[in-house]
Amino acid sequence: MTTSPATLSLDQLSIDTLRLLAVDTVQKANSGHPGAPLGCAPIAYLLYHKLMKHNPTHWKWSDRDRFVLSNGHASALLYSTLFLTGYPDMTLDQLKSFRQWHSKTPGHPESGEATGVEVTTGPLGQGFGMAVGMAIAEKHMAAVYNKPGFNIVDHHTYVLCGDGDLMEGISHEAASLAGTLQLGKLIVLYDDNLISLDGPTEWSYTEDVLKRFDAYHWHTSRVADGNDLAGIEKAIEEAKAVTDKPSLIAVRTIIGYGSPKAGTNAVHGEALGAANVAATKKFFGFPEDQSFYVPDEALKNWRQAVDRGKQAEADWNKLFDAYAKENPELAEQFKRSVVNKRKAGWEKALPTFGTEKKIATRNAGNQVMNAIANEVPELFGGAADLTASTKTIFKNSPHFAADPAGRNVFFGVREFGMCAAVNGMAAHEGLVPYGSTFFCFSDYCKPAIRLAALSRAHSIFVFTHDSIALGEDGPTHQPIEHLMMLRAVPDLTDYRPADANETAACWRLVLERNGAAFMALSRQDLPVIDAAKVDVYGGVSKGAYVLEDAANPQVILIGTGAEVWPCVEAKKLLEQEGIAARVVSMPSWEIYDEQSAEYKSSVLTRGVPKLAVEAGSPLGWWKYVGETGGVVGLDRFGASAPGPIALEKLGFSAANVAEQAKKVVKGRG
Numbered sequence: 001m002t003t004s005p006a007t008l009s010l011d012q013l014s015i016d017t018l019r020l021l022a023v024d025t026v027q028k029a030n031s032g033h034p035g036a037p038l039g040c041a042p043i044a045y046l047l048y049h050k051l052m053k054h055n056p057t058h059w060k061w062s063d064r065d066r067f068v069l070s071n072g073h074a075s076a077l078l079y080s081t082l083f084l085t086g087y088p089d090m091t092l093d094q095l096k097s098f099r100q101w102h103s104k105t106p107g108h109p110e111s112g113e114a115t116g117v118e119v120t121t122g123p124l125g126q127g128f129g130m131a132v133g134m135a136i137a138e139k140h141m142a143a144v145y146n147k148p149g150f151n152i153v154d155h156h157t158y159v160l161c162g163d164g165d166l167m168e169g170i171s172h173e174a175a176s177l178a179g180t181l182q183l184g185k186l187i188v189l190y191d192d193n194l195i196s197l198d199g200p201t202e203w204s205y206t207e208d209v210l211k212r213f214d215a216y217h218w219h220t221s222r223v224a225d226g227n228d229l230a231g232i233e234k235a236i237e238e239a240k241a242v243t244d245k246p247s248l249i250a251v252r253t254i255i256g257y258g259s260p261k262a263g264t265n266a267v268h269g270e271a272l273g274a275a276n277v278a279a280t281k282k283f284f285g286f287p288e289d290q291s292f293y294v295p296d297e298a299l300k301n302w303r304q305a306v307d308r309g310k311q312a313e314a315d316w317n318k319l320f321d322a323y324a325k326e327n328p329e330l331a332e333q334f335k336r337s338v339v340n341k342r343k344a345g346w347e348k349a350l351p352t353f354g355t356e357k358k359i360a361t362r363n364a365g366n367q368v369m370n371a372i373a374n375e376v377p378e379l380f381g382g383a384a385d386l387t388a389s390t391k392t393i394f395k396n397s398p399h400f401a402a403d404p405a406g407r408n409v410f411f412g413v414r415e416f417g418m419c420a421a422v423n424g425m426a427a428h429e430g431l432v433p434y435g436s437t438f439f440c441f442s443d444y445c446k447p448a449i450r451l452a453a454l455s456r457a458h459s460i461f462v463f464t465h466d467s468i469a470l471g472e473d474g475p476t477h478q479p480i481e482h483l484m485m486l487r488a489v490p491d492l493t494d495y496r497p498a499d500a501n502e503t504a505a506c507w508r509l510v511l512e513r514n515g516a517a518f519m520a521l522s523r524q525d526l527p528v529i530d531a532a533k534v535d536v537y538g539g540v541s542k543g544a545y546v547l548e549d550a551a552n553p554q555v556i557l558i559g560t561g562a563e564v565w566p567c568v569e570a571k572k573l574l575e576q577e578g579i580a581a582r583v584v585s586m587p588s589w590e591i592y593d594e595q596s597a598e599y600k601s602s603v604l605t606r607g608v609p610k611l612a613v614e615a616g617s618p619l620g621w622w623k624y625v626g627e628t629g630g631v632v633g634l635d636r637f638g639a640s641a642p643g644p645i646a647l648e649k650l651g652f653s654a655a656n657v658a659e660q661a662k663k664v665v666k667g668r669g
Helices: 010-029 035-051 072-085 092-096 126-145 163-167 169-180 209-215 229-241 274-284 296-302 304-326 328-337 361-372 415-428 439-455 482-487 500-512 536-540 561-576 589-593 597-603 643-649 654-668
Strands: 066-069 157-162 186-192 219-223 247-252 379-383 408-410 432-438 460-464 492-495 516-520 545-548 555-559 581-585 610-613 630-632
Touching (some): 010 092, 010 296, 035 157, 035 186, 035 229, 072 296, 126 157, 126 163, 126 169, 163 169, 186 229, 219 229, 229 247, 296 304, 361 460, 439 492, 439 516, 482 516, 492 500, 536 545, 555 654, 561 581, 561 610, 610 654, 630 654
Parallel strands (some): 219 247
């Protein structure tokens, strides 16, 4: 091909400019994935230049279309598109800093690093799942806020994904849910290039993808040539016209199109090399000796998105102003929720529990949720087919599938898909989403929880049946290592309340603090702390606090969750033997670690021996109890037996806690 840029159509020149910017970006870093950008540039051009509603100069505009790059390894395509379209902090210098320290262009897209990056992607399939969550959020908010003549929530979620995304199990979970929920504003463009990292897809992936998505109740179509702009645009417009089904468009592309490695797995995940870059530029008729070359006419064409975006937002602002005059309360709620702010005084609706009867913290959680439901209308979510067990349901609201204004989502047995969708809802903004299941099944959720923490998404994960106390279901359902597994995740806040009042405090903190968090709640009934005598919220807000004290304590008993109570009983037994004990409730390691050294010393006083008690893995507790301290924990799986028996046999009786405390005290001397 000898065509020069000057003789190309403006569309083609703009697309090829995008392709080669991405190639140069990867080559400069000598690291990355050039294949997908070369093949998928026409899709990105159509979306960002013509079809998507977005404003580069105010990219967080709430009614923008969302774009999710699920195959996040193609990040050079996204970054180059953002630069060309006019997102202000995506500069040529940032492209030249691709994958380098402190750049806004990390190897895989990270929300919060650069404007225009909606979600953190890279682990394949999760972007697909988050996009489903975004579409759920859009549909719910449209049902809540839109009024006749005022569609203030009216946008699409677009996804670019590859074979790897659709191979991952999460794509099956998420696609099945999306079809069931009739998410008509979700449009997925599938980069169907017949190549995976290891080689041709025929070695590992031979299903009929369109038939699979037909079975999920999706609208499906195929574009035979990834360079056919008219064909791709027609398919997208047809998808937008289907309002009761999500859409999948399979676009047959050529990975690494235009390069000497085109159509092979060799172009997937490494820089082309100088000679191949030159050959690729020659193929497209671009100067072979110039890097990061952007023809003026191509840039001018791309940057039309800025004026279009400003006008689209201005039109929406005018619509919203008129809406606000007719619906002032809803308008205020909308403005507050999209910036993740709670209604003033909402916490006054939190219940205080009396001491007259025991209550499981999962049941207390349900009472808290329903007590604050009207004051926190943005709280939204459900369970992975365990609503009756996790108690995470709003009693006076319909379920989403029956009425999109409903706040209860029945996610089905799809733990991973549920948690990815929760992350997508959080990224969409306007909701504070939660998902729930048994704590043991957080194993299925872990990759999504990790991305929530990395993204600092305000995602809430509610886990119940939090220990061996769940009883007869046995070790397959009894969590052991799960607390420590999730505590090891950076920027993830842990909450394991000891009673109903601590549960209310945890819910308050979850809604006051931005960022990802999980709760571990009990199945069994627990005593209730007397809130008239103890500042429960004040204590929980510091992560750990002295629940019961003694003058000159000889040992400090540290409990979390249900295990606070055998510590309280053990204190009484120790006192009978003349041993003074302090009981500390520690519902959150993360929050406690944020406190001052002075506060920490007032709770876990240096020099006083310490015993931690938790029905889970002891790993990690030594940073609090020290080398001379002890831990009553579990270094084995549980057992099938009634909960109280399992607890007693495995060491969580008051008598055993007292016995272990005495050993710690003696060991000190």
